[in-house]
Amino acid sequence: MTTLTITSLTKDFKGTKVLKGIDLSMQSGEFVSLLGPSGCGKTTLLRCIAGLESPSGGTIEIAGQDVTKLPPEKRHLGMMFQSYALFPHMSVVENVRFGLRMSGEKSKAEQKELAVRALERVQMGHLADRMPAQLSGGQQQRVALARAIAFEPRVLLLDEPLSNLDARLREDMQVELKELHRTLGLTTVFVTHDQEEAMSLSDRIVLMNAGVIEQEGAPAELYGAPRTPFAADFIGAANLLPATRSGAVATLDGTAIQVPMTGAGPDGAGEVVLRQEDLRLSPVVGGEAPVSVEVVTHVYRGADIVYIVELAGKRMRVVRPRHEEPIPEGTAGLGWREGAVLWIAAA
Numbered sequence: 001m002t003t004l005t006i007t008s009l010t011k012d013f014k015g016t017k018v019l020k021g022i023d024l025s026m027q028s029g030e031f032v033s034l035l036g037p038s039g040c041g042k043t044t045l046l047r048c049i050a051g052l053e054s055p056s057g058g059t060i061e062i063a064g065q066d067v068t069k070l071p072p073e074k075r076h077l078g079m080m081f082q083s084y085a086l087f088p089h090m091s092v093v094e095n096v097r098f099g100l101r102m103s104g105e106k107s108k109a110e111q112k113e114l115a116v117r118a119l120e121r122v123q124m125g126h127l128a129d130r131m132p133a134q135l136s137g138g139q140q141q142r143v144a145l146a147r148a149i150a151f152e153p154r155v156l157l158l159d160e161p162l163s164n165l166d167a168r169l170r171e172d173m174q175v176e177l178k179e180l181h182r183t184l185g186l187t188t189v190f191v192t193h194d195q196e197e198a199m200s201l202s203d204r205i206v207l208m209n210a211g212v213i214e215q216e217g218a219p220a221e222l223y224g225a226p227r228t229p230f231a232a233d234f235i236g237a238a239n240l241l242p243a244t245r246s247g248a249v250a251t252l253d254g255t256a257i258q259v260p261m262t263g264a265g266p267d268g269a270g271e272v273v274l275r276q277e278d279l280r281l282s283p284v285v286g287g288e289a290p291v292s293v294e295v296v297t298h299v300y301r302g303a304d305i306v307y308i309v310e311l312a313g314k315r316m317r318v319v320r321p322r323h324e325e326p327i328p329e330g331t332a333g334l335g336w337r338e339g340a341v342l343w344i345a346a347a
Contacts, residue, residue: 001027001028002025002026002027002028002064003026003027003028003029003030003062003063003154003155003187004024004025004026004049004060004061004062004155004187004189005024005025005026005059005060005061006022006023006024006025006045006049006058006059006060006061007023007058007059007060007061008021008022008023008057008058008059009021009022009023009045009048009055009057009058009059009060010022010055010056010057010058011041011044011045011048011053011055011056012056017211018041018044018211019041019044019045019048019055019056019211020041020210020211020212021058021212022041022045022058022212022213023213024206024213024216026155026187026189027187028185028187029185029186029187030187030188030203030204031181031188031190031201031202031203031204032188032189032190032202032203032204032205032206033189033190033191033192033197033198033201033202033204033205033206034046034189034190034191034192034206034208035192035193035195035198035205035206035207035208035234035235036193036207036208036209036214036234037193037209037234038193040208040209040210040211041208041210041211041212042191042193042208043159043160043191045208046157046159046189046191048060049077049155049157049189050072050075050077050079050157051067051070051071051072051074051075051077052072054069055068062075062076062077062154062155063154073102075154076151076153076154077153077154077155077156077157078099078147078148078149078150078151078153078155078156078157078186079148079156079157079158079159080144080145080147080148080156080157080158080159080161081144081159081161082159082160082161082163082164083164084140084141084143084144084164085144086132086140086143086144087132088131088132088133089131090131090132091128091129091130091131092119092124092127092128092129092130092131092132092135092143093112093115093116093119093128093129095132095143095147096115096118096119096143096146096147096150097111097112097114097115097150098147099147099148099150099151100114100115100150100151106151114150114151115128115146115150116128117150118146118147118149118150119143119146121146121149121180121183121184122142122143122145122146122176122180123142123176124139124142124143124146127139137164137165137169138165138169138172138173141161141162141164141165141173144161145161145177145180149180149184149186152186153186154187155186155187155188155189156186156187156188156189157188157189157191158177158188158189158190158191159191160191160192160193161173161177161190162174162192162194162197163192163193163194170197174197174200174201177201178200178201181201190202195234195235195236198219199219199223199235202218202219203218204216204217204218205217205218205219205222205235207222207230207231207234207235209230209234214228214230214231215227215228215231222235223235223236224342225342226238226273226342226344227344228344228347229271229344232271232273232342232344236275237275237276237317238273238274238275238276239273239274239275239276239279239314239316239317240271240272240273240344241253241271241272241274241311241312241314241316242269242270242271243259243269243270243271243272244268244269244270245261245265245266245267245268245269245270245343245345246267247267248260248261248262249261250270250272250341250343252272252311252312253312254312254313255311255312257291257311257312259272259336259341260341261341261343262339262341265343265345266345268345268346269345269346270343270344270345270346271343271344271346272341272342272343273341273342273343273344274316274336274340274341274342275340275342276306276316276317276318276319277319278336278337278340279316279318279319279334279335279336279337280318280333280334280335280336280337281293281295281307281309281318281320281327281332281333281334282327282332282333282334282335283325283327283328283332283333284332284333285331285332285333286333287333287335288335289332289333289334289335290333290334290335291311291333291334291335292331292332292333292334293309293310293311293316293331293332293333293334294309294310294311294330294331294332295307295308295309295327295328295329295330295331295332296308296309296310296315296329297329298327300322302322303321303322304319304320304321304322305319305320305321305322305326306318306319307319307320307327309332309334311334318334
């Protein structure tokens, strides 16, 4: 069943087109991430769905009802903001109860019951009487989430909810969000600029760029079969090398290096895409590392080491586990895992 349908949605700000004809639909219970860089239009799209911005054109339907012109409180949506937006003078349980009270659909007793139930779902029931100032950032985030889910919304909207947390807590909350989504089955729209968050949480990723949908699909699809250079570079760390393809072989521009291609693709100009984890780097040129490159420097990341190498005037990144033999600066051999080379034809 389709829960959310967006058709030909546009949004202009003072003559600037921020959204350029967005078409998107979501199935009931689906977790969809709107992913993209700052300024791509993802938050504007979310705010249009929420009713906090009025689109310049197009329609928004929720459960078959046209809500394009309805105010936010009539759309039966739950929303969690990046800033959490908790009232400092209200206790935790009163913050959660606030949205229920504003809707006017429940008695005081029902409001309290739903608020407590929502807090228990996010492991915050024992802190119901605390004030926001007495909570950590992670606890405040859980309260904001409880408030968003308390009245069992038709669609849950999350606007970069993890961006204010430290790295470890952010990872923990990703797991909790995934478990909560599985338990409640809420149709969820999640806005983020972090591709790892989108990859780990989503059923489907909608990658946005300059006000349009660049590509959408399951995380594995976007990672394994990007259709544009932007998608290849934004979803995962990719090395893109200009090349010319002829049949099953692509020749890197400015070199005699030929790269065997897998899968069909049109002949002509384009780019070879090599994921950094699919490359092999060896101290010696030859064998599984037949291409000569120059190691420029490296970056130690704990679990692995990223080497910056130069090939035909282009810099590339290669990842190696920290326990493997270090590669010194200078000439080294480069190879790639069979079947790992992707091809994107020139537009």
